[in-house]
Each structure stands twice: as structure tokens, then as C-alpha cells.
Amino acid sequence: MKLMDVLGKGFTLIGQVDSARTVDMGAILNAVKSMGNVSAVIVSEPRGMLGVANTVVVSGLVKKETGKEVICQLTCRDRNRAALLSDVLAAKMLGIDSFLVTDGGHPKISDTPQAMAVFDLDSAQLVQMLRHLSEKGETLAGHSIVGKLNIYVGTMAFPVASPIEVEVKRLERMVGLGLNFMVTYPTFNIEALNRFQSETKRLGVPVIVGVRMLQDVRDARRLNEDPRVTVPPELIDSLEKAEKLRGEEKANARLEANISFFEGFIESIKGKGFAGCSIYAPGIEQAVSQLASRLQA
Amino acid sequence: MIITVAKSDEEVKRALEPYRNIVVVGCGTCATICRTGGEDQVKEMVEKLMGWGKNVLASMVVESPCDVRIDRRDLRRIEDEVKRADAILVMSCGVGVQAVGEASGKKVLAALDTIFLGEVEHIGRFLERCRECGMCVLNETEGLCPIVLCAKGLMNGPCEDMINGKCGVVGDEADCVWVKVWERMKSEGREEDFLRVNPPLDRSVKVGAAKVVW
Numbered sequence: 001m002k003l004m005d006v007l008g009k010g011f012t013l014i015g016q017v018d019s020a021r022t023v024d025m026g027a028i029l030n031a032v033k034s035m036g037n038v039s040a041v042i043v044s045e046p047r048g049m050l051g052v053a054n055t056v057v058v059s060g061l062v063k064k065e066t067g068k069e070v071i072c073q074l075t076c077r078d079r080n081r082a083a084l085l086s087d088v089l090a091a092k093m094l095g096i097d098s099f100l101v102t103d104g105g106h107p108k109i110s111d112t113p114q115a116m117a118v119f120d121l122d123s124a125q126l127v128q129m130l131r132h133l134s135e136k137g138e139t140l141a142g143h144s145i146v147g148k149l150n151i152y153v154g155t156m157a158f159p160v161a162s163p164i165e166v167e168v169k170r171l172e173r174m175v176g177l178g179l180n181f182m183v184t185y186p187t188f189n190i191e192a193l194n195r196f197q198s199e200t201k202r203l204g205v206p207v208i209v210g211v212r213m214l215q216d217v218r219d220a221r222r223l224n225e226d227p228r229v230t231v232p233p234e235l236i237d238s239l240e241k242a243e244k245l246r247g248e249e250k251a252n253a254r255l256e257a258n259i260s261f262f263e264g265f266i267e268s269i270k271g272k273g274f275a276g277c278s279i280y281a282p283g284i285e286q287a288v289s290q291l292a293s294r295l296q297a
Numbered sequence: 298m299i300i301t302v303a304k305s306d307e308e309v310k311r312a313l314e315p316y317r318n319i320v321v322v323g324c325g326t327c328a329t330i331c332r333t334g335g336e337d338q339v340k341e342m343v344e345k346l347m348g349w350g351k352n353v354l355a356s357m358v359v360e361s362p363c364d365v366r367i368d369r370r371d372l373r374r375i376e377d378e379v380k381r382a383d384a385i386l387v388m389s390c391g392v393g394v395q396a397v398g399e400a401s402g403k404k405v406l407a408a409l410d411t412i413f414l415g416e417v418e419h420i421g422r423f424l425e426r427c428r429e430c431g432m433c434v435l436n437e438t439e440g441l442c443p444i445v446l447c448a449k450g451l452m453n454g455p456c457e458d459m460i461n462g463k464c465g466v467v468g469d470e471a472d473c474v475w476v477k478v479w480e481r482m483k484s485e486g487r488e489e490d491f492l493r494v495n496p497p498l499d500r501s502v503k504v505g506a507a508k509v510v511w
Contacts, residue, residue, distance in 0.1 A: 076449075081497065103456040106448050106466040117449060124453035125497045140497065162461045166479045169491045170455060176492055185457065227460050 003069050003098045004152050006039045007181055007206040012276035013295070014071070014208065015288050016042040017062070019052040025061050032066050035279075036289025040069040042100055042183070042278055050078070050112035056087045060094025071154065072096050075104025080120035081129065085139055088130065088151070098152040100183060101126045124174055127153050131178035154181035157207065159196035160189055160228050168199050175203045183278050186212035188232050190268055197273050206275035211265065213258045213281035213288075217243055235261045255284060259291050266295060298416070299327040299363075299390040300423045301334065301409040309386070310349060312406045316383035319351050320375065321408075322397055323358035324389035330417060333409050334358070334388030342388060342408065354378035362393030368400035379403060413445075431502040437495055438474075439481040444498075446474035452495035454478075 006012050015035040017028055032041055043059040045052055059072035072091055074084065091097070103123045107115040121129065129140050134151040138144050155174055161167035171182065182205055187193060193209060200207060212229075214220045217239040220231045235257065242253035258281070266277055279288045313319065321342050328334025336358055343353050355378035359371045372379055379385070384404040387394040390411040398405035413425035428445045434452070435442060444450045448458070448466035454475030458465035462476045482490045 103449060103451060106458060108448070108466055109458075119449045119451060120500065121497050122449070122451040122453050123456070124494055128494065156457060158457060161455075161459060163476065163479075166455055166459075166476055166491075169479065169488070170453075170475075173453065173492045173494060177494060227465075 002152075003040050003071060004180060006069070007208070007275045011270050011274065012039045012208075013288075013292050014038050014040040014042060014276060014278045015285070016044055016210075016278050016280040017285070018044050018046040018282060019055050019058045020046065021049065021052050023053070025058070025065075028058060029062065029065050031285040032062050032068065034286040034289060035281075036292055038068070038279075038288060038292065039276075040071055040098070041066075042071045042073060042280075044073040044100070044280075045075060045104070047105055048110045050107055050110045050115055054087070056091045056094065056096065059091065059096045063095050069098070070096055071098040071100050073100040073102065074126065075102050076119050076121050076123060076126055077104030077107065078115075078118055080118055081140065084121065084126060084129070085133075088133065088149070089145070092147075092149050097150055098154070099130060100154050100156065101130070102156045123155055124170075124177060127155065127174050127177045127179055135178075152180045153178070154183055154208075155179060156185055156210075157182040157196070157200070158185045158228065159192045160185070160187050164196070164199070168196075171200060171205075172203055175205050179205055181206045181208060181275070183208045184210045185228065186210040186280060187228070188230060188235070188265070190265070193269060193274075194272060201273060207273075209269055209274050209277045211262060211277050211279045213262065213279065213284055214239060215283045216254055232261075255287050255290065258284065258287050259294060262291055263294050266291075298330060298414070298423070299392070300412045300415040300425070301328050301331050301390050302412055303333050303338075304408060304410055306345065309406075309408055313346070313349070313351065313384065313386065316404070316406075317350075317352050318354055318381055318383045319346055320354050320378055320382040320385045320403075321346070321356035322362060322372075322385055322387045322389070322393075323356070324362045324387075324393050325358045325360040326363075328389045328393070328409065329358070330420065331423065332420065334393075338388060342386065346386070354382055359389075359393075359397070362387060362389045362397050365396045365400045368397050372397075372401055429503075430498065431507070432499060434495065434498075437493075439478045441474050441477055441481075443474050443478070446472075446477075451475070452498065 015038040017031050043055050055072050059070040063070045101123050107117050130151045130153045134149050158167050220236050224231050238257035245253050281287045323339035324334040339356050343356050346353050355375040361367050386406050386408050387397045388408045394405050394407045414427040415423040416426045430444050455473050459473040464471045464473050
């Protein structure tokens with residue numbers, strides 16, 4: 001089922017998997033398969049890591065091997081407008097037509113800070129380019145494309161951004177360009193999410209709430225270093241308790257800490273006007289499927 | 298103002314390695330303000346070179362080494378020394394280094410790194426303000442240049458790295474220029490102007506080896 005047919009029909013669960021610095025698709029495919037019955041998968045770039053397998057190719061392989069609907073992240077960081085166009089055309093050939101467009105993190109705060117920061121286009125201009133391709137069958141420079149593209153384009157939204165009014169205005173600008181959906185940057189702050197929902201409701205674009213599961217207590221502490229994220233102390237506590245266990249018991253306790261926390265989290269945002277949830281559970285993708293069955297029960 | 302900083306002694310020493318007879322040229326304009334190529338810095342450099350066993354034939358501060366006409370005029374005063382020199386060490390921006398090379402026909406070496414086009418807040422505090430893109434966008438961005446003040450040069454910000462109104466890339470408490478643009482628009486009741494989409498920049502305007510001729 002196409003992404004846009006899913007969004008807006010009740011609360012949907014989608015998964016997220018990062019591309020990696022690898023030549024082996026096995027681990028990525030296993031991660032996606034263990035997510036179970038999610039309605040789509042975002043193939044993203046790991047934050048702060050430059051030079052991973054092209055998300056377009058990874059998206060195409062995920063789609064081919066799992067049959068899932070895929071949303072491919074495209075950033076403006078490494079590619080000029082021509083390279084972005086190349087990737088979008090290639091994506092279409094691989095059956096990918098949904099994109100999550102972001103500016104992309106600056107190389108300076110990555111593992112390859114010496115790399116040139118491209119940003120030939122910004123995310124708004126990339127949305128514009130994609131809409132133009134989709135609606136007019138032309139590039140921004142007016143060159144026509146052979147064949148039809150029917151593109152869905154979303155962007156990342158930041159509900160805890162401050163000042164929030166600038167972020168809402170930025171998103172409104174993108175909606176004016178034909179944005180189809182938004183995915184929020186992972187947050188544990190329900191209050192901020194609800195405020196964000198009430199401020200962006202008028203824009204009429206489905207909002208998917210980004211959720212980040214935690215591998216273990218170290219992962220939680222690392223994530224807490226991001227000034228935009230505060231991991232709730234009760235989640236850190238239950239992950240800390242898991243550390244006292246061993247082997248399978250420890251792994252199960254970590255999963256359970258996540259699943260029980262996010263079950264409550266998702267229940268409390270359901271019915272608040274969000275289109276669904278995108279669950280990013282790096283290394284513990286089976287938690288996505290377990291959480292999904294818990295939510296259905 | 299063209300903002301420069303001194304290269305390390307090691308780097309200057311390495312560049313001068315093959316040469317013994319040296320002329321040192323400073324800059325009476327930007328590098329004097331930056332305290333990288335004025336009278337005092339030229340004097341210090343001469344002493345340093347002598348300490349490294351170099352034969353310094355002459356030194357002078359040229360009023361504006363970026364102007365080939367002024368180089369020709371000023372270097373005439375040390376014509377013989379320039380003729381005998383193996384190399385001229387120029388304490389100016391990259392433009393000055395190349396112009397002195399053109400005016401003298403001599404091997405030139407750079408003693409400074411050229412950092413940016415900047416505003417002088419006071420001596421010792423210089424702030425980058427322009428990247429000479431060749432298509433000034435200040436009229437669209439409330440008089441603040443996003444090409445240089447935004448770490449990503451975004452024309453339609455802010456981005457994911459804006460944290461509490463600050464730039465998470467530049468750090469050092471640098472303001473997010475797009476939040477500043479928003480605040481200026483808002484203070485004049487023009488919030489809707491923020492929705493305007495600035496088009497992609499035309500990169501063909503800037504291809505290198507540019508000329509303005511009339």
C-alpha cells in the first residue's frame with residue numbers, strides 16, 4: 001500500500017533503519033524484517049556519519065527484498081542539485097517515490113569534518129525541485145524528464161525547537177511548496193508534541209511522531225547529550241535495572257523497558273491528531289514488532 | 298576589510314628553505330589593521346629571518362600591495378634589492394602576494410593566511426560578513442548574509458542544528474542567522490515575509506578567475 005494511502009487513515013506505525021558503512025545488505029534487511037508488520041520503513045542516514053551506502057540503493061533493496069513501502073531520506077549535505085536529481089531518478093527506477101528531505105547535519109559535526117559541505121540546495125528548494133519534477137515532469141532548470149514521477153515528499157520537524165514559532169513558520173513555508181508529510185525529530189516530550197500538533201494542525205499535513213528506542217543505559221546517556229533530547233529518568237532507571245541481569249534476561253529486560261515505556265507514550269499521543277509513529281530502534285528492531293503487537297492487543 | 302592571520306613559523310621557514318636573499322613586504326592597509334603585516338610585524342619578521350640565517354636585503358610596508366600600480370611605485374625605492382632577492386616574503390592577503398609577484402616578476406611567498414572578508418568590531422575582533430558570492434542577497438534577508446552567517450549557507454533556514462536560537466554547528470554562542478531574520482521581520486509586523494522561498498543560487502555567477510573590466 002502506498003504511503004499516502006496509509007497516512008490519514010488512522011494511526012499507523014512505521015519503522016526506521018539507518019544505512020551503514022557496509023557492503024553487506026544482510027544486517028539492514030534482517031533489521032527491517034524483524035520490525036514485523038510496519039506500514040512503511042524510513043531508510044535514513046546515521047547522524048554524524050558521512051559516507052554510508054547510498055540510501056536510494058538501500059531503499060530499493062529493502063523494497064525489493066521485503067516488499068515494504070519505503071521512505072528514502074535525502075539530504076542536501078553531500079550532493080549538488082544535479083546529483084540529487086540523479087538519485088531521485090534512480091530511486092524511481094527502483095520503485096521508490098517517497099522521500100524524507102532534510103538539510104542534513106554539517107560535516108563539521110560528523111566523523112569526517114574535512115569533507116566539503118555542499119548545500120547547493122536547501123531542504124525547501126529540494127522540496128520545490130521534487131514537486132516540480134512530480135507535477136511538471138521538469139527539472140528546476142526546465143529540462144524535461146522521460147517518464148512520469150509521482151513523488152511524495154516529507155521533511156523532519158522539530159517540536160522542541162526554540163523559538164518554536166520560527167520552526168512552525170519554516171514548516172509552513174515548506175507546506176506552501178507542496179510538502180506531503182512531516183516526521184518529528186525523536187522526542188520524549190509529550191507536552192511539546194501536543195503543543196506542536198495544535199500549532200501545525202492548520203497546515204493540514206500529516207504528522208508522524210518520531211520515537212527513538214534505546215539499546216541500553218549507555219545509549220540513553222549518549223542520547224541525552226543531544227540538547228534537544230531529554231530521556232525521562234524513569235526510562236533510564238528501568239534500563240539501569242536491566243544492567244544488573246545477565247545474558248538473555250538482560251536483553252529481555254532492556255526490550256521490556258522500552259516496550260512498556262513506549263506503549264504508554266504511544267497510547268497517550270494516539271487520538272491527538274497525529275498520523276502515526278515512526279519507530280527508530282537501532283540494534284533492537286525486534287522491539288518494534290513486539291511493541292506493535294502490544295498496541296494491537 | 299580582508300582579514301588575515303600569521304602562518305606558523307614552521308610553515309614560513311619551510312617555504313623559505315631554498316632561498317637565502319630575502320625582501321620582506323608588508324601591507325599598509327588591511328594587514329596593518331589586522332596586526333599581521335604592519336610596520337611592527339615586518340620588523341619582527343626581519344629579525345626572525347635573520348635568526349634563521351637569512352640575508353634580508355630590504356623590507357618595506359607597501360601602502361596597498363593588492364594594487365599592482367602601487368607595488369610598482371613603492372618597490373622602485375628598493376629596486377636593486379628586489380633585483381638581487383631570491384624571493385619576496387609578502388605579509389598581506391593572497392591578493393597582495395600575487396600582485397607583488399606580478400609587479401616584481403619575482404618569486405613570492407605568503408607569510409599570512411587569508412581568512413575572510415570581515416567587519417572590524419575593534420582591533421583584535423574581526424567578524425566574517427561576506428563571501429563575495431557575486432549575487433548579493435542582503436535585500437531578501439533583512440541585511441544579514443545567510444551565505445556566510447549560516448554554517449550551511451542555507452537560503453531558507455533555519456535547520457535542524459538551530460538550538461535555542463543559536464547555531465549548533467558554529468558553536469561559540471553564534472546566533473542562528475535565520476532566527477535573526479525572523480526577529481527583524483517580526484519586529485516590523487512582516488511575519489508573512491518569512492514564507493517567501495528564496496530560489497536556489499546561480500552558481501554559474503562564480504566560476505573562478507573572475508574579472509571586472511570596463
